[in-house]
Amino acid sequence: MTAPVVDVHAHLWTHAYLDLLAESGVTGLDMYRALGATDEPGDLAQRFAQMGEAGIDLQILSATPLVPHLDDAAAASAAARHVNDEYARLVERHPDRFRAFLALPLPHISDALAVLDRLADEAFVGVALTTDILGAALTDPAFDPLFAALDARSATVLIHPVGADARSPLIAQRPMRWAVGAPIEDTIAMADLLLTGHLARFPHMKVIGTHLGGALPMLLPRMRAQQPWEAPDAPEAPDVAARRAWFDTVTHVNPAALRAAAEVLGADRLMLGTDYPFQSAGELLxxxxxxxxxxxxxxxxxxxxxxxxxxxDLRWTGGAGAGA
Structure with a gap:
């Protein structure tokens, strides 16, 4: 059977999930309600039509950046259970269109570890995290038990921007949260994982950075040149460490960026991503x-x-061109 064409970076949020987040104090949800990326029949029909036109068979859904990273442990667990149940039902209804990344109730490690049991469900092919967890870096030792568990399961981890202005007022005070802030968040998170040796510490975990890893295709040679004196304790050169990760190809139609990523990161480390619905229609195509x-x-x-x-392990039953 021909392997399916897979979009590893696509979003879907139901109105019920957005309502639950609002009840938990999450703000700024109006944009997501207006995007047309729900499980309602009209939204799904539009999504499937665009997938078909682009030749995409399967999307792997994530709730990022609206994953249930909440201070309140009970609210985080309830939201994680809700969105993961929604995704499981969607995959059951559309097994040749969807798989999903699990959402975890972080920063609550014991609760998050319990959710990992759902990786045994064929609906889920990994987990989705944001580039920081409520302001804490992914390399914070508090998250080591989670990464150890992911490593033990050889799990795939999608890392997506938070949309928190890279925690910088220089971005927050200007209209550049997503255009500039998000790829900076990608860059910081992935560079941190490379320079701290996190990917070498957890070698069986498979990390996918979104948006080509932010500015990594431009910065990786500079990082290698400056690593000996700026990060002398790094266990391996950053360009060597980058070969332990994968990166999706969302560029918002920038052939030069894709070319740089193929040359610097390697085309064998790139995976199709669309960022649907943030890229849709003509831009997606x-x-x-x-x-x-x-x-x-x-x-x-x-x-x-x-x-x-x-x-x-997609266990995909569609035939070649099923997404058309």
Whole structure:
């Protein structure tokens, strides 16, 4: 059976889940309500049509950045259970269209570890985290038990921006939260994982950084040059560590960025992502189509299907072109 073309970076939030987050004190949800990325029939029909036009068979859904990272442990656990149950039902209804990343009730480690048992459900192919957890870096020792458990399960971890202005007032006070702040969050989180040796400490965990890892394709050579004196305790060079991770291809139609990522990170470390619905319609189609213009035919097959086939046990029953 031909491996499916997989979109590893796609979002879906139901109105019920957004209501639950609002009850827990989460603000700024109006944008998400207006995006048309719910499980309502009209929204799904539009999504499936765009997937078909782009040649995408399967989307792996994540609730990021609206994962249940909440101070209140009970509220976080309730929200995680709610959204994970929603995703499981969606995959059951549309097994040849969807899989999902688990949402974890963080920073509550014992509760999050209990949720990992759901990785045995074929609906879930990994977990989704944000680039920091309520302001704490992913490399904070408090999260070591979680990463140890993920490593023991050889789990895949999608790391997505929080949308918190990279915790900088220089961004928060200006209209650049998502255009600039989000890729900076990608860059900081992935660079931290590389320079601290986190990926070497947990070598069986498979990390996917979103949006090409932010500025990593531009900064990785600079990081290597400056690492000996700036981060002398790093256990391996950052470009070596980067070969332990994967990165999705969301560029908002920037062929130069995709070309740089293929050259610096390696096309064998790239995976198709659309960021649906933040990229949709013509922009989504153009972002996917640029693979053919920038990459070789073999690289394009690897980016669209091969790497996902290697990372995930999809147990996909569709045939070639099922997403069309």
């Amino acid at each position: 153009a972002d996917v189509a640029q693979h053919d213009a920038v990459l070789t035919a073999a690289q394009t097959r690897t980016v669209r299907a091969g790497n996902a086939d290697e990372l995930f």
